[in-house]
Amino acid sequence: MALNPADRAFSDGDLRRMFGGEMPRRESLAFYLDANLMAEALAADIRDFGFPAITAANRDLALEVSDYAVLSDARTLGCVLVTRDRGFELIHIRLGRLSGVSHAGIMIFAGRLDVEEVSDRLLWLAEKSVDYPISYQNQLLKFGFK
Amino acid sequence: MGVIEKVSIVHTPGILGGKARIEGHRVSVQLIGIRYDLGHSVDQLLTEFPTLNRAEIETALQYYRDNRDEIAEEIQREDEISASITDVVEISEGQLSDPNYKLVLTPADIAAEFGVTVDAVYQAVRRGSIRHRRSGATILIARWDAEKRWKVKSKRGRPRKKRGEVE
Numbered sequence: 001m002a003l004n005p006a007d008r009a010f011s012d013g014d015l016r017r018m019f020g021g022e023m024p025r026r027e028s029l030a031f032y033l034d035a036n037l038m039a040e041a042l043a044a045d046i047r048d049f050g051f052p053a054i055t056a057a058n059r060d061l062a063l064e065v066s067d068y069a070v071l072s073d074a075r076t077l078g079c080v081l082v083t084r085d086r087g088f089e090l091i092h093i094r095l096g097r098l099s100g101v102s103h104a105g106i107m108i109f110a111g112r113l114d115v116e117e118v119s120d121r122l123l124w125l126a127e128k129s130v131d132y133p134i135s136y137q138n139q140l141l142k143f144g145f146k
Numbered sequence: 147m148g149v150i151e152k153v154s155i156v157h158t159p160g161i162l163g164g165k166a167r168i169e170g171h172r173v174s175v176q177l178i179g180i181r182y183d184l185g186h187s188v189d190q191l192l193t194e195f196p197t198l199n200r201a202e203i204e205t206a207l208q209y210y211r212d213n214r215d216e217i218a219e220e221i222q223r224e225d226e227i228s229a230s231i232t233d234v235v236e237i238s239e240g241q242l243s244d245p246n247y248k249l250v251l252t253p254a255d256i257a258a259e260f261g262v263t264v265d266a267v268y269q270a271v272r273r274g275s276i277r278h279r280r281s282g283a284t285i286l287i288a289r290w291d292a293e294k295r296w297k298v299k300s301k302r303g304r305p306r307k308k309r310g311e312v313e
Binding site for chain 2: 036136
């Protein structure tokens with residue numbers, strides 16, 4: 001798969017700096033919500049059930065911010081990135097080809113899913129993996145595309 | 147006199163994979179269009195995307211209507227990338243509604259589901275060849291890691307045995 005211009009903007013060395021090193025371990029699955037979701041409402045919903053949720057806006061990364069920066073910030077916090085943007089699939093592929101790098105997990109939800117359906121699925125995942133949150137590392141999950 | 151806001155649709159390498167988006171936001175035209183095609187009104191879209199204003203949503207919808215071919219190409223490109231990924235996990239509606247469906251498995255669960263012995267799972271754990279977590283005396287393995295390792299079928303339809311693994 002050929003890289004797009006966005007990928008070429010970051011060298012392998014850049015990516016090793018952004019996605020290398022230890023990742024914080026969390027006691028439960030924690031979510032980092034991209035700006036293309038109804039992030040604040042969704043985060044409040046998830047927090048009501050006792051699971052951590054951070055929005056890109058909380059981190060000042062909701063506006064003119066690169067996809068790599070968003071994913072790297074999620075990793076810094078040990079959070080799985082939740083997004084509706086399928087562009088992260090290509091980033092997942094590229095990071096998978098590089099040694100010494102990792103992401104904290106990516107969940108992509110189809111645009112047709114309502115925010116309530118996204119919330120239900122996130123809570124389902126959090127409850128089902130309460131014993132083992134680290135297992136999302138380098139994992140790409142998709143919902144609503146089949 | 148009111149100020150007319152100029153809203154631009156831009157393509158920026160590195161933001162939303164270069165797809166058409168509303169300038170100043172990480173929201174694509176494609177996503178606004180998909181939601182609109184599902185029957186959501188501009189007012190509903192304003193609720194769904196609280197960082198956007200009416201002018202931004204209307205501009206995105208106008209761009210969506212005027213540039214159907216470009217959006218279709220974006221979707222086709224994304225479909226091609228999706229098809230090339232082998233390690234994606236897609237959780238179906240059936241799995242979501244199955245109360246017995248587990249994401250974290252014990253060696254006994256793996257033995258029952260994938261047709262390998264519990265010993266084979268413990269061997270993989272001892273060799274460090276599968277990600278796992280210990281919770282007291284229990285070994286926990288993510289379903290997708292177990293599937294990658296044991297769900298691959300041989301030509302005869304039996305689970306493929308890993309080198310050196312005794313079943």
